Amino acid sequence: MGIRHLDVRRLRYFIKIVEQGSFSKAAVALQVAQPALSLHVRNMELDIGKPLLIRSQQGVVPTECGSALLNKARTIVEQIDALAEEMKGTDEHPSGQVSLGLSGTISQVLAVPLMQEVNRIYPLIQLRIVEAMTGFFLDWLLQGRVDLAVLYNDPDDKKLASKHVQADELCLFGPTDGAHGRGQHLHFDASVVPYCDIATLPLLLPSRTHGLRRILEEEATRQQIAFINVVEVDSYTSIIRMMEAGMGYAILPINAFDQHAHREGVRMWRIENPALTRSLYLVRSISGSRAVTAVERVCKETFFNLAQTARCDTFPFTEPDLQTFIRPSAGPQAL
Incomplete structure (x- = not known):
């Protein structure tokens, strides 16, 4: 044998x-x-x-x-x-389980309306939300552990297809009084902070394998500055809790404002010189099932609907291109 x-x-x-x-x-x-x-x-x-x-x-x-x-x-x-499960369904009524990978900041906004729409339109599909830092999702897609994922970069892999669905602003979040547990007290009176000044702050950031950190490091390299006081935390929830406890500052998408900056002792600063944005891509295997394709379509439409209905000052989605996936993805690899 x-x-x-x-x-x-x-x-x-x-x-x-x-x-x-x-x-x-x-x-x-x-x-x-x-x-x-x-x-x-x-x-x-x-x-x-x-x-x-x-x-x-x-x-x-x-x-x-x-x-x-x-x-x-x-x-x-x-x-x-x-x-x-897929064989039980038809093109009109796809069925089966579909797993979607979302980061914490995206999940808090997208998960509920997406789940509601999938349940309404495709009742035979069981959608499973997998929440983690985006840096994990590329490997999970290639391993088949998730069927779809939202990444910060357009991955360069012929086995995957992607579509740009959103771009949103990155902002600085931290204690209102500037106090923190790792160094001198800091305070910004203005509502904006130059990017070069962020490098001196005690920061709570994901490790270098993750897309958000890569965006920040690339801009720091361009400006020839370095982050000098970083605690690496590969958990969105832990970053939030540590930030709220005054242990440092977090750089998050502006859509985190409603959930976090209105809490007592927490505020938000916009970043300038330059303003930073992150692009989000909906990525799937090119061999996805009918159920995966159906969820992919609803996901893109949900992004679009959020862009139409969200308040511009707290959730500035850009409108996604709703064309069908027609090409393999290309571009820098998401980490």
Whole structure:
């Protein structure tokens, strides 16, 4: 035998065993006899020629080979399940699960109206929102962990297609009195702050693998300045909480104003010389299902509707191009 003899049933069993951390718990969850599960795993290890699990009295954990198989198995099983759901639908009534990756700042504005529209127009589609920093989504798209994602840059990959959907302004957020826990007290009386002055502030920024940080670093390089006091935080929620606790300043899209700058002790400054904007791209695999295409269409329309109805002073969306995806994406890679 060989690895070619692995079937979907065995992969499902293996995934459940690792998730449960023991054969006995997996047997209960799967309603399969424990000896049968043990036999399946032993046969898989014989087929592959390497151990997949480390067994102990505390349970089981995957080996390095087992972890690699687990990631691939999850992708395969999810794709098979998605295909099965898609086959149940038609062009007029697409069905199946679609996962959409959104950053925290985008999710707080887009998730609710998008979910409402998808449920209304395509009741057979199960939309799953995956919230994370945008720097993770490119790999997740290529791995099949998400079907669609909103990125800060147009990724250069022939396996993906993208469309520009929004550009919005980046602003500085921080404590009203300028006090913070990492250095001297700072205060800006004006409603704007020059970009060169931001470099001296204690900043709460995502790491360099993320699109927002890349925008900021590129402008800093152009102006020949450097950020000298940065805490790297790869969590939008943590950045907000640390900023609200007075631990530093955050650079966020202006659409964060309604949710954060109206809280006691928090204010917003516009950035000048230059004003900074971020472009957002809706990205998907070029081999997406009918359900993915349907959600993609609703997502673009929702961006457009937000641009039409939002208040210009707090949410200045640009109007997206609503043409259908017709080309693979090109341009600098989103990180």
